[in-house]
Each structure stands twice: as C-alpha cells, then as structure tokens.
Amino acid sequence: MTSWRILLADDHLVVRAGLRALLAADPRCRVEGEAAGLDELRTVAHRLRPDLIVLDLSFGADSALDVLPELLANEPSPRIVVLTMHDDVSFAREAFASGVHGYVLKEAAADELLRAVETVMAGSVYVDTELGARMARSRAAPADELSPREREVLALLAAGHTNAEIAQRLSLSLRTVESHRAGLRARLGTTSRAELVAAARRIGLLQ
Structure with missing residues (x-):
C-alpha cells in the first residue's frame, strides 16, 4: 500500500x-x-x-x-x-x-x-x-485604488524593511502587516519582492 x-x-x-x-x-x-x-x-x-x-x-x-x-x-x-x-x-x-x-x-x-x-x-x-x-x-486592483495605509506598507516593503520593522514604524501588529503584505501581492498581482518594488516605483513611491 x-x-x-x-x-x-x-x-x-x-x-x-x-x-x-x-x-x-x-x-x-x-x-x-x-x-x-x-x-x-x-x-x-x-x-x-x-x-x-x-x-x-x-x-x-x-x-x-x-x-x-x-x-x-x-x-x-x-x-x-x-x-x-x-x-x-x-x-x-x-x-x-x-x-x-x-x-x-x-x-x-x-x-x-x-x-x-x-x-x-x-x-x-x-x-x-x-x-x-x-x-x-477577486481581481488585481489598479495601484490607484490602494489605501493610504497600503501605500505606506508598500513603500516600506519596497525599501527593504522586514514585517517586524514595518509593524514598529507604523505602530501596527505584526499580523496586520502580514495581512497588508499578502493583500498587496494579491491586489497588485505580484508574487515576489522584486515585483512589489517595481509596483512601488511605478506609482511613485520610490525614486
């Protein structure tokens, strides 16, 4: 068997x-x-x-x-x-x-x-x-539909900060940051940090 x-x-x-x-x-x-x-x-x-x-x-x-x-x-x-x-x-x-x-x-x-x-x-x-x-x-959302908080999290992720560092900077729980990160990937249709960085640059969150 x-x-x-x-x-x-x-x-x-x-x-x-x-x-x-x-x-x-x-x-x-x-x-x-x-x-x-x-x-x-x-x-x-x-x-x-x-x-x-x-x-x-x-x-x-x-x-x-x-x-x-x-x-x-x-x-x-x-x-x-x-x-x-x-x-x-x-x-x-x-x-x-x-x-x-x-x-x-x-x-x-x-x-x-x-x-x-x-x-x-x-x-x-x-x-x-x-x-x-x-x-x-569900569907991927245009970048201009992101909330202000999602934009903050995306910018910090793209800058290389860890979930724990983002939670501390924004006074959020780690689980909330994890949820935002997963939501961003789903909404933007990205599967990697490199793609998140590209998305952040595309909407003007990175220079």
Whole structure:
C-alpha cells in the first residue's frame, strides 16, 4: 500500500496531537515528525525529507511563508498543505504563489484535511471550496485604488524593511502587516519582492 511520510508543523501542541489522531484514520498517512517553530521545522524537514508537510502559516511573530523556498528546495521536494485560521483571499494567494499545494481552514470539517492530503499527494492542488470561489471572483486592483495605509506598507516593503520593522514604524501588529503584505501581492498581482518594488516605483513611491 502507498504510504506518505508526513511532518506536522504548528506551534500548538494540542493542534499537532489532534492532527496526528486525525491523520491516523488513513492508513496511508504516517506522521514521522513534528515541529513547533520555524527553526525546528527547517531542521526536521532537512533530516526527515518528508513526502508532505502540513503546516500553519503563523508561528508567533514569524510567518511560515518565509521558509517555504527553503523547504521546497529539499530533494525530493515535499508537497505542502497549509492548515490555517487565515480565511483571507490575499493570504491564500500569497501561499500558492510561494509554492504550497493545498490550503485548508482550521474551521473546516475534519475530513476535509484528509481530502486535501489525498488530492495533493495525487499531484493536484486543493483549496477550501468557499475560499476558492472567492479567489476566483477577486481581481488585481489598479495601484490607484490602494489605501493610504497600503501605500505606506508598500513603500516600506519596497525599501527593504522586514514585517517586524514595518509593524514598529507604523505602530501596527505584526499580523496586520502580514495581512497588508499578502493583500498587496494579491491586489497588485505580484508574487515576489522584486515585483512589489517595481509596483512601488511605478506609482511613485520610490525614486
């Protein structure tokens, strides 16, 4: 029988325990590692070389999106399913742009994660049904539709500041800055910092 070696990454022990129990319902799923933080995730993923990583997006003040390129660079490259509370289209778009293969909300029914795992391991992409519909309806917005706050965040991102530095400068929470960053990428149709820089220059936020 086909089996999948799985790494669970979430900073809450009770969530990892629940996921382990849930995945045990499918005999193809073998949870062989866990990570409670991004440094541990890097280490365990490099050592274990799992077939699949199920991970949350937020680890305290850190974002798992920042380590996706490193995780996907491992050979063989793992499939990645995001399991998160973030139901914002912009977060989902940024996650897929960063290379994830599935996006499931934590509030979803338990069997949805199993469907996502099966779909992703079959080589397809999985996204929460309602969220996928909203993604299909959304569109990239012209730069002149950005709010003043979005322009501030874009200018600071383009200047090379980290999310934490922007949060401190603008007196915002880190999660709010992350949301703005994801929203900017979705609204401007960009997938990289270089494209954000180009967008900021195009609308006159950089010289």
